[in-house]
Amino acid sequence: MTDFKVTPLSEDSFRNAIRESTSPRAVYDMAPGEAYTKFFEGLREGKILGTKCPSCGLVHVPPKVYCQYCYLPLTQWVEVKDEGFVETAVVVYIAAERERLEKPEVVGVIRLEGSGDRYRYPGLMHRICTEPEEVKSSRIMGVKVKARWATERKGSINDIECFEVVSWK
Amino acid sequence: MDPIRVGIVSYGFSGFSPSVPSKSFREMVFEAASKAYAKVGLNPRTDVDAFVSCKEDFWEGISITDEFAPDQLGGALKPVFTVTGDGLLGIINAYMMIKTGAFDVIAVEAHGKPSEVMSYGDIERMAQDPIYLRPLAFPSYHTVKALEARAFMKYSNLTREDLGIYVSQSKRNGLLSNRAPHASSLTVDSYLSERELVGPLSHSDLAPRSDAALVFVLASEGRARELTDSPTWITGVGWATDYHTPSYRELGRDIATKNASEMAFRQAGLGDPGKQLAFVEADERYSFMALMEVSSMGLVKDLRQPLRSGDLSRDGSLPVNRRGGALSEGLPLEAHGLARLASACDLLDGTGAVVSNMGNTSAVLVVRP
Amino acid sequence: MRPNINVKNRVAVVGAGLTLFRRRLMETPQELSWIAARQALDQAGLDFNDIDCVVSGSAPDAFDGVHMKGEYYVEGVANGKPHVRVFVGGGTGVFVPVAAWWHVASGLCRKVLVLAEEKMSSASRPHPQAVFKHIWDPLVEKPLNPNLIWIFAMEMHRYMYRCGVRKEDIALVSVKNKRNALDHPSAQAAAKITVDDVLNSEMLVYPVNRLDVSPVSDGAGAMVMVSEEWANRLTDNPIWVEGVGFNLDSTNWTNRDLGYPVYLKRAAEMAYRLAGIENPMKEIDVAEPYDPFDYKELHHMEGLGLCPPCKAAEVTKEGLTQRDGDLPTSPSGGLLGVGNPIAAAGIMKAIEIFWQLRGEAGARQVKKDVVTGLAQAWGDLMQVGTVVVMRR
Numbered sequence: 001m002t003d004f005k006v007t008p009l010s011e012d013s014f015r016n017a018i019r020e021s022t023s024p025r026a027v028y029d030m031a032p033g034e035a036y037t038k039f040f041e042g043l044r045e046g047k048i049l050g051t052k053c054p055s056c057g058l059v060h061v062p063p064k065v066y067c068q069y070c071y072l073p074l075t076q077w078v079e080v081k082d083e084g085f086v087e088t089a090v091v092v093y094i095a096a097e098r099e100r101l102e103k104p105e106v107v108g109v110i111r112l113e114g115s116g117d118r119y120r121y122p123g124l125m126h127r128i129c130t131e132p133e134e135v136k137s138s139r140i141m142g143v144k145v146k147a148r149w150a151t152e153r154k155g156s157i158n159d160i161e162c163f164e165v166v167s168w169k
Numbered sequence: 170m171d172p173i174r175v176g177i178v179s180y181g182f183s184g185f186s187p188s189v190p191s192k193s194f195r196e197m198v199f200e201a202a203s204k205a206y207a208k209v210g211l212n213p214r215t216d217v218d219a220f221v222s223c224k225e226d227f228w229e230g231i232s233i234t235d236e237f238a239p240d241q242l243g244g245a246l247k248p249v250f251t252v253t254g255d256g257l258l259g260i261i262n263a264y265m266m267i268k269t270g271a272f273d274v275i276a277v278e279a280h281g282k283p284s285e286v287m288s289y290g291d292i293e294r295m296a297q298d299p300i301y302l303r304p305l306a307f308p309s310y311h312t313v314k315a316l317e318a319r320a321f322m323k324y325s326n327l328t329r330e331d332l333g334i335y336v337s338q339s340k341r342n343g344l345l346s347n348r349a350p351h352a353s354s355l356t357v358d359s360y361l362s363e364r365e366l367v368g369p370l371s372h373s374d375l376a377p378r379s380d381a382a383l384v385f386v387l388a389s390e391g392r393a394r395e396l397t398d399s400p401t402w403i404t405g406v407g408w409a410t411d412y413h414t415p416s417y418r419e420l421g422r423d424i425a426t427k428n429a430s431e432m433a434f435r436q437a438g439l440g441d442p443g444k445q446l447a448f449v450e451a452d453e454r455y456s457f458m459a460l461m462e463v464s465s466m467g468l469v470k471d472l473r474q475p476l477r478s479g480d481l482s483r484d485g486s487l488p489v490n491r492r493g494g495a496l497s498e499g500l501p502l503e504a505h506g507l508a509r510l511a512s513a514c515d516l517l518d519g520t521g522a523v524v525s526n527m528g529n530t531s532a533v534l535v536v537r538p
Numbered sequence: 539m540r541p542n543i544n545v546k547n548r549v550a551v552v553g554a555g556l557t558l559f560r561r562r563l564m565e566t567p568q569e570l571s572w573i574a575a576r577q578a579l580d581q582a583g584l585d586f587n588d589i590d591c592v593v594s595g596s597a598p599d600a601f602d603g604v605h606m607k608g609e610y611y612v613e614g615v616a617n618g619k620p621h622v623r624v625f626v627g628g629g630t631g632v633f634v635p636v637a638a639w640w641h642v643a644s645g646l647c648r649k650v651l652v653l654a655e656e657k658m659s660s661a662s663r664p665h666p667q668a669v670f671k672h673i674w675d676p677l678v679e680k681p682l683n684p685n686l687i688w689i690f691a692m693e694m695h696r697y698m699y700r701c702g703v704r705k706e707d708i709a710l711v712s713v714k715n716k717r718n719a720l721d722h723p724s725a726q727a728a729a730k731i732t733v734d735d736v737l738n739s740e741m742l743v744y745p746v747n748r749l750d751v752s753p754v755s756d757g758a759g760a761m762v763m764v765s766e767e768w769a770n771r772l773t774d775n776p777i778w779v780e781g782v783g784f785n786l787d788s789t790n791w792t793n794r795d796l797g798y799p800v801y802l803k804r805a806a807e808m809a810y811r812l813a814g815i816e817n818p819m820k821e822i823d824v825a826e827p828y829d830p831f832d833y834k835e836l837h838h839m840e841g842l843g844l845c846p847p848c849k850a851a852e853v854t855k856e857g858l859t860q861r862d863g864d865l866p867t868s869p870s871g872g873l874l875g876v877g878n879p880i881a882a883a884g885i886m887k888a889i890e891i892f893w894q895l896r897g898e899a900g901a902r903q904v905k906k907d908v909v910t911g912l913a914q915a916w917g918d919l920m921q922v923g924t925v926v927v928m929r930r
Contacts, residue, residue: 005558006557006558006560006563006564006565006569006570006573007563007564007565008558008560008561008562008563008564009560009562009563009564010562011562014562017564020299020300020303020304022299022303022304022603024291024292024295024603024605025288025291026227026230026288026291026292026295027286027287027288027291028230028285028286028287028288028676029285029287030193030230030285030676030677031189031190031191031192031193031194031282031285032193032677033191033192033193033195033196034191034192034193034196035193035196036193036677036678039678040677060790060793061793062675062678062790062792064195064240065196065199066199066240066241068239068240068241068243068245068788068790069214069245069788070214071206071212071213071214071243073199073203087696087795087796088692088693088695088696088699088796089692089695090688090691090692090695090743090744090745090746091741091743091744092685092688092691092743093741093742093743093744094685094687094742094743095683095684095685096683096684096685097685098685107682107684107688107692108692109692109792109796116793118795119794119795119800120793120794120795121793121794121795122793123792123793124678124792125678125679125682125684125689125692125792126682127682132744135695135744136744136745138695138698138699141695141699142699156681157677157678157679157681157682158681158682225599225605225606226598226599226600226605227599227600227605227606228605230672230676231672231673231676232598232599232600232672232673233597233598233625233627233673233917233918235625235626235627235786235918235922236627236673236789236918236919236921237789238786238789239786239787239788239789239921240788240789240790244786245786245787245788246785246786246787246788246800246801246804247785247786247804248783248784248785248786248805248808249784249785249786250624250625250626250633250637250784250786251624251625251626252622252623252624252625253606253608253623253624253625254606254608254622254623258622261622262622262624262637262640264644265640265641265644265646266640266644268640268643268644268645268646269545269547269639269640269643269644270545270546270643271545271640271643271812292605293605295599295603295604295605296604296605296606296609296610298604298610299602299603299604299660300566406646407620408620408621408622409616409618409619409620409621410592410609410612410616410618410619410620410621411618412613412617412618413568413609413610413612413613414613417613424618425618428618428619428620429620432620436646527606528606528609529609530609530621530622
């Protein structure tokens with residue numbers, strides 16, 4: 001077989017190499033759509049809203065105008081209790097650009113109550129106000145939590161500050 | 170030897186408006202898909218074997234935009250994938266999948282929401298080679314296309330008046346379409362009075378942009394006949410990618426379209442496509458591209474004669490974009506090829522060629538009733 | 539889906555090539571693509587002119603900073619030929635041979651160049667991971683400023699909790715794969731490490747430590763896939779692509795149980811149906827399950843039906859997945875050991891199965907006689923499964 005070598009570069013040799021830098025500009029202004037518009041209006045009022053499928057009964061949170069499992073349009077809006085159970089949780093030491101956080105945070109997925117089955121459920125990724133140790137011991141898993149709402153809300157996912165533990169198992 | 174025929178049984182669309190601010194792209198695709206399925210009574214959850222989505226990360230503003238493909242098509246927990254390119258490339262992949270014998274019914278989706286791209290010119294520039302071309306910082310992202318236009322006009326001995334004939338005719342054709350917000354009865358004279366923006370191109374040579382979503386359903390022959398009385402048969406497909414570097418390309422001709430059309434015409438058994446084709450649906454993101462495709466596909470020897478005599482007009486012997494193209498509809502990015510295919514299906518009265526040309530890749534379909 | 543009896547045209551792999559995988563390579567995406575393609579063609583005994591179609595794959599455009607980058611990196615390879623780029627996030631590398639399969643099985647193409655390229659180092663500041671900033675739902679997820687590793691850690695913890703698996707059991711995968719990679723000439727992250735090394739490495743997102751994760755890499759890989767007629771003309775030992783599968787679950791990953799990859803089960807079922815496999819645990823001799831994280835190899839073995847749900851850690855602990863075991867997994871060294879230039883890493887796994895089935899894997903050759911092998915990849919928001927099954 002022909003031996004075509006490629007050329008690894010160390011960070012030092014890269015710094016000294018001829019190179020071209022470019023910072024692409026990509027700016028978007030996205031339509032939130034019908035479902036998210038209503039969802040964010042709900043958050044501003046301190047409510048979690050979802051759309052209910054007339055066929056399978058699943059309440060979609062985050063909401064959609066269609067049920068992806070039954071392929072039906074969804075028009076029925078329902079308020080979902082701002083309580084649920086911790087489906088999974090992690091301790092984050094790094095954020096989006098891999099920068100290390102000064103203080104680790106706990107984030108996870110909250111399974112909201114009232115609909116769904118073993119596989120599918122209404123749920124949100126969010127911060128969980130608890131100690132890292134509770135995650136590392138897995139004690140937080142399956143625990144009941146409730147939304148802590150921000151006092152000033154502007155129609156954003158951050159209108160919920162975090163989910164707090166209601167009662168330990 | 171090749172018993173599996175592939176037919177288009179249905180399509181649906183949403184949008185074709187300069188902007189659709191009330192709906193997210195997913196909601197637009199849901200609307201288009203629901204229409205496409207309802208026309209032939211399909212339930213995508215049980216009756217569709219696979220789904221193809223055509224889109225690009227930077228147009229969507231989402232890295233790994235494939236993540237957002239399945240739900241609105243009815244494809245969750247089913248075979249779904251993304252083609253990064255024009256919708257016709259999605260159709261071609263679906264065509265091959267059905268030809269293997271392993272799939273019966275496939276849905277193909279493409280959409281564009283350029284109204285949400287605030288830095289449109291910068292995104293276009295990002296398609297340029299980051300080392301050789303982008304640092305030259307051409308004043309307009311149309312610059313390379315203008316070079317092509319100039320070379321093509323020289324190669325084909327065309328004047329701006331010739332471009333004007335085409336633009337005027339195509340924008341008028343668009344007046345017959347229900348998807349063409351930019352159609353008009355622009356005259357050649359008013360075209361000629363436009364100031365050149367870049368090279369030989371003026372305002373009316375550049376397709377405006379529009380938001381749109383289209384969904385097509387393809388089926389094997391047996392299923393197609395069960396689903397509809399009037400499938401559109403695909404009898405040949407071809408596609409090709411030319412060099413990325415403009416200086417490597419033959420700017421006066423479109424080699425990608427030439428190669429793609431040869432492949433498609435060979436499969437369709439068209440020995441003399443210029444005579445055998447009843448119509449052409451051509452890519453019109455720039456006026457000259459439609460003409461360049463007609464020429465590169467070898468459908469005419471000298472463009473001037475058929476263009477000036479009206480052969481390429483709606484009532485001519487080889488009409489191009491009979492209800493207008495992107496100049497009238499606006500350009501919904503990757504969905505443009507599917508918009509051309511939709512026009513072909515609407516008016517299908519003989520064998521026609523449908524062409525898209527995005528970036529350096531061309532796709533050609535031969536369709537017939 | 540129809541059963542496999544309707545597929546008339548068989549498809550074979552007759553050559554493969556792979557560049558070095560490194561944190562940063564000097565070559566451009568175009569050069570990497572050309573080099574990998576040239577190697578694959580050399581093994582197949584073909585030239586660029588012999589190829590009639592090209593199918594390629596690469597992960598997000600943002601790494602290269604080039605919009606529509608498929609047209610860019612393929613310049614030296616496509617040369618005016620039919621070319622299409624397909625994309626299913628991290629699953630792309632194994633999906634490229636899947637799409638190439640229908641190019642040939644449809645009868646439209648006879649000799650297809652199958653290419654995967656990734657140059658992550660171009661996205662240099664502050665870190666290539668920043669590219670993943672834009673993979674989120676822009677409204678309900680992005681405002682929380684997530685890093686991609688967050689959600690994989692969530693899946694890992696869910697899996698540990700559901701199946702009662704411990705971090706030290708999972709770390710065995712990293713230890714195995716990094717050691718296997720010592721024998722791979724392209725490897726970037728080969729090492730002799732211990733479970734304690736993994737547990738004591740930098741904590742990124744509990745339960746994910748630095749050594750639970752594959753590195754950021756540049757690299758490219760290519761294969762040549764041909765029709766039955768050409769396979770028999772070109773070689774005495776073609777490797778047949780007998781099954782292909784792919785499946786995509788809902789975008790909304792916060793709305794489904796992450797403990798078991800249902801989408802992968804469906805993808806595998808599709809591939810097994812095409813390949814006529816009824817009992818994968820017995821019939822698959824060697825596997826390359828996708829391992830960007832160590833827990834993913836276990837999770838994927840279960841989704842692929844190579845062991846019962848929640849049993850992969852046990853099987854690993856018993857040594858069955860070592861090169862001399864009954865079910866060797868990631869004999870290449872996987873993404874954890876060889877490196878993870880996303881799409882190129884996926885095709886590297888398919889290439890390893892090709893080399894294993896040909897008996898050409900050298901020091902990496904597994905001990906048992908292998909007839910049927912499987913490569914798999916995974917991606918998007920924990921929702922894609924892509925699978926190829928090959929036979930000697």
